[in-house]
Amino acid sequence: MRVLVVQNEADDPPGRLGDWLTDAGVELDVREGPDLPANLHEHAGLIVLGGAMNAYEDDVAPWFPHLRALLRAAVAAEVPTLGICAGAQVLAVAMGGRVEVNEDGPEIGAYLIAKRAAAATDPLFGPLPITPDVIQWHYDAVTVLPPGAMQLASSPLCTNQAYRLGRLAWGIQFHIETTPEIVRAWADADAEQLEDYDLDLIMRQVEAIDDDIVEVWQPFAERFAAIVLDPSSVRAARGVPTTTAEPITDPAAIRAALAAEAHAAQSSRTSLPMPQWQPPDRG
Numbered sequence: 001m002r003v004l005v006v007q008n009e010a011d012d013p014p015g016r017l018g019d020w021l022t023d024a025g026v027e028l029d030v031r032e033g034p035d036l037p038a039n040l041h042e043h044a045g046l047i048v049l050g051g052a053m054n055a056y057e058d059d060v061a062p063w064f065p066h067l068r069a070l071l072r073a074a075v076a077a078e079v080p081t082l083g084i085c086a087g088a089q090v091l092a093v094a095m096g097g098r099v100e101v102n103e104d105g106p107e108i109g110a111y112l113i114a115k116r117a118a119a120a121t122d123p124l125f126g127p128l129p130i131t132p133d134v135i136q137w138h139y140d141a142v143t144v145l146p147p148g149a150m151q152l153a154s155s156p157l158c159t160n161q162a163y164r165l166g167r168l169a170w171g172i173q174f175h176i177e178t179t180p181e182i183v184r185a186w187a188d189a190d191a192e193q194l195e196d197y198d199l200d201l202i203m204r205q206v207e208a209i210d211d212d213i214v215e216v217w218q219p220f221a222e223r224f225a226a227i228v229l230d231p232s233s234v235r236a237a238r239g240v241p242t243t244t245a246e247p248i249t250d251p252a253a254i255r256a257a258l259a260a261e262a263h264a265a266q267s268s269r270t271s272l273p274m275p276q277w278q279p280p281d282r283g
Contacts, residue, residue, distance in 0.1 A: 001229055004043040005030045006067060008051030008086060011185055017047075017084075017177035020218045024225035033063035040073060043077040045080040048087030050175065053101040054140055056090040068094035074169065080228045081169040085138055088163075088171030095146035095165055103143075104157045107136035108194060109183075109202035110209045113161045113174065123234050123263040124223050125162065133209045134161075134174035134218045139188055141173065150237060167236050168227065176217040180207045210213060 003021065005014050005028050014021075018028055029043065040046060048067065051059045061067075071094040074081045089099045112131045119125035130241035142160040145151060152170075153162035162172045176181075188198045196250050227234055 001023070001028045001045045002027045002042065003045035003228055004037065004070075005082075006033065006046070006048045006087070007031065008049055008061060009245055011182070011189065012050045012051065012085075012177070013182075014047075016214075017217075019223055020221035020223050021161055024107065024171035024222045026228050028150075031138060033061055033067070033139050034148060035071065036063055036066055036090045038070060040070060040077070040079055043079070044127030044231075045082075045224075046070065046074045047081070048083045048090060049177065050137075051176065052089055053086065055086065055093045064090065069194075071095070072093055072241075075166050077130040078166065078168045078231065080231055081165075081172040082225065083169075084177060085173060085175055086140075087210055088173055091165070091169065091171045092142040092144075092146055092149075092163075096151070097146035097149065099140050100143045102139060102141040105242055106139045106190055106194075107155070107157050109136060110134075110205040111136045111174070112159075113153045113155045115153050116151050118150045118164075119162075121238075122152055122164060123227065124151045124220060128216060128220065133212045134176070135178050135209075135213065136174050137178075137185060137220065138173060143170070146253065146262070164237055164257060168231055173266055176213070180210055189256060259279065 003026050005018070006084060007013060007030055010032075014028065014030060018030070022028060026045070031037070037043070039106075050070070051061070055064075058064045067090060071081065071083070071091050073079075075095060081091070083089070093099055111134055113134050114131050115125060119128070138158075140162070141158045145160055145163050146165060149163045149165050151160060151163050155161050158173055160175060161168065164170050180203070184203055187194070187203060192200060
């Protein structure tokens with residue numbers, strides 16, 4: 001049971017997520033962006049890792065158009081799929097969502113996220129603590145979820161921390177594959193960009209929650225591996241069916257679609273009768 005792992009940049013490898021999946025019985029086929037297969041016919045799962053590039057930067061990552069096509073195919077064929085950080089952003093864009101610079105600034109270091117109501121019955125997120133520890137390192141965020149996606153987790157600085165598409169596709173804005181050593185390399189690389197941050201303190205916090213990260217997210221990885229090994233074990237998610245059509249990218253078409261949404265929302269408003277107050281019956 002081979003899982004295609006797309007490594008967009010050298011400094012964000014599968015890390016210990018790869019070890020957890022391998023120990024759980026899944027074989028990994030790690031490919032760098034330019035070396036993607038033509039299709040997923042020989043793979044039972046798909047994982048897309050992070051990277052510093054924006055989800056729309058096809059000039060920086062010329063394999064992104066093909067990667068988006070693979071992601072759409074995975075969602076349509078119900079191939080177990082997991083997008084991590086930039087991988088979650090590319091998945092969202094591929095399926096019609098929107099990614100922008102996070103308006104509340106970057107999330108860097110150790111944070112808590114909060115599960116949403118839909119996560120209670122999710123096969124990956126259901127067993128998680130209500131507010132698990134995560135490692136964050138992102139400047140952009142998914143600001144509009146794809147049609148039919150269900151929000152699974154959020155945080156004060158980033159609304160869409162995790163989401164589910166269809167039956168077997170998930171996106172997570174945070175990192176579960178990293179080690180403190182990997183995060184330290186990112187801190188060194190981004191030191192100039194993050195000159196207003198206390199990176200030494202951030203690293204101490206990252207190291208302090210490392211055992212918690214392993215305790216929570218290794219079982220998560222094992223649950224994903226179990227889904228890869230037996231996709232039929234997962235029932236269809238409740239919600240709106242997910243479209244696999246090409247997303248709208250033309251600015252004029254986007255404006256027209258937003259105007260249509262606003263008009264539909266305005267037209268669908270109905271006035272509800274106000275309850276009539278009655279004096280209490282005091283016998």
